[in-house]
Amino acid sequence: MKACVLAYKGITKSKDYYLKLVKEMERYFKPVLLAPIDNVIIEVKDDVHVTYKGKDLKNFDVILPRIGPSFIPFGTLILSHLEEDVYFPNTIEAYRVASNKFYTLMELSKHNIPVPRTLLTISQEMSKSLLKSVGEPVIIKRLGTSGGKGVVYAKDIQSANTFLDAFPHKRGQEILVEEYIKNPGEDVRLFVIGDEVVACMKRISKKDDVRSNIHAGGKGVPYSPTDEMVKLAVKAAKVIGADICGVDIIDGPGGPYVIECNMNPGFAISRITGVNIFRRMAEFTFKNARIFHHVEEISIFERVNERFSTFFKELEDRL
Numbered sequence: 471m472k473a474c475v476l477a478y479k480g481i482t483k484s485k486d487y488y489l490k491l492v493k494e495m496e497r498y499f500k501p502v503l504l505a506p507i508d509n510v511i512i513e514v515k516d517d518v519h520v521t522y523k524g525k526d527l528k529n530f531d532v533i534l535p536r537i538g539p540s541f542i543p544f545g546t547l548i549l550s551h552l553e554e555d556v557y558f559p560n561t562i563e564a565y566r567v568a569s570n571k572f573y574t575l576m577e578l579s580k581h582n583i584p585v586p587r588t589l590l591t592i593s594q595e596m597s598k599s600l601l602k603s604v605g606e607p608v609i610i611k612r613l614g615t616s617g618g619k620g621v622v623y624a625k626d627i628q629s630a631n632t633f634l635d636a637f638p639h640k641r642g643q644e645i646l647v648e649e650y651i652k653n654p655g656e657d658v659r660l661f662v663i664g665d666e667v668v669a670c671m672k673r674i675s676k677k678d679d680v681r682s683n684i685h686a687g688g689k690g691v692p693y694s695p696t697d698e699m700v701k702l703a704v705k706a707a708k709v710i711g712a713d714i715c716g717v718d719i720i721d722g723p724g725g726p727y728v729i730e731c732n733m734n735p736g737f738a739i740s741r742i743t744g745v746n747i748f749r750r751m752a753e754f755t756f757k758n759a760r761i762f763h764h765v766e767e768i769s770i771f772e773r774v775n776e777r778f779s780t781f782f783k784e785l786e787d788r789l
């Protein structure tokens with residue numbers, strides 16, 4: 471089977487991780503193409519074609535997307551064209567839901583997964599009026615960001631008000647006002663593959679921050695999640711339609727809360743926990759691609775059986 475890892479040009483920063491992923495994929499697939507999404511073209515005329523440097527992506531058996539929130543509109547167009555012929559883990563809807571933190575919280579809360587109380591508005595004035603009911607400190611978030619970049623921690627209503635006034639706000643742009651879950655700048659990242667949490671780390675923010683993202687200077691340490699966290703993470707992934715994703719949980723005084731699902735979870739967890747995430751992803755993808763393409767599993771027993779019956783049939787014919 472042929473596989474294509476759909477990444478983005480920026481992977482040069484974490485190239486070693488991607489090379490590891492390709493190496494593990496090559497244990498199961500031949501060839502494995504590492505294709506930056508920046509070089510993919512979608513063309514319509516009499517038909518639709520999705521190509522990467524002249525190669526039609528429909529000719530691949532598997533696409534493994536590794537794309538962050540800003541690539542989702544383009545990425546999901548690609549996937550929706552390939553959906554019937556090519557296997558990829560995670561549903562298109564999962565990418566849509568996870569690329570919007572609020573949409574994610576809506577889906578999770580509908581399925582009784584604990585999430586922080588969060589209010590969504592498109593008005594600065596309206597969001598300011600909500601601060602009192604949410605309490606202090608408060609978290610304000612922008613959609614479509616990652617790595618902690620769109621997250622603001624306001625210690626009190628005064629700081630939140632001044633921030634909201636100064637916040638460059640485009641017409642129609644959503645503002646999330648979220649309950650702060652008390653924790654010492656820590657959260658837990660659970661890497662879910664299928665029905666399992668295959669790796670887990672605690673992320674601890676740097677001294678003068680509350681955002682624990684590795685990209686915001688947070689530090690990751692291996693962590694053994696509680697059974698409750700594991701159940702929540704696997705359920706959260708299922709609810710949004712994801713097979714491979716990173717679920718972020720904050721363990722607050724009232725118990726664990728899921729704050730987001732990441733469809734492009736960072737690979738640093740592999741270095742931090744020592745778990746070969748790449749192999750686990752490749753194994754899972756291979757197993758499910760075989761099911762998708764109806765490749766029959768032939769056991770050694772069946773093969774031996776087949777040989778014997780052919781042998782006896784030939785013998786019978788001769789006699």
Ligand SMILES: Nc1ncnc2c1ncn2[C@@H]1O[C@H](COP(=O)(O)OP(=O)(O)O)[C@@H](O)[C@H]1O
Nearest residue numbers: 586609616617618619649650651657680681682
């Ligand atoms: N409601 C909250 N209460 C406490 N800390 C939070 C809350 N929301 C986010 N954080 C902190 O900010 C970090 C980034 O928030 P998150 O919503 O995951 O945004 P991003 O997509 O940028 O990672 C989290 O990992 C956590 O450390």
Ligand SMILES: [Mg+2]
Nearest residue numbers: 617618718730
């Ligand atoms: Mg996060």
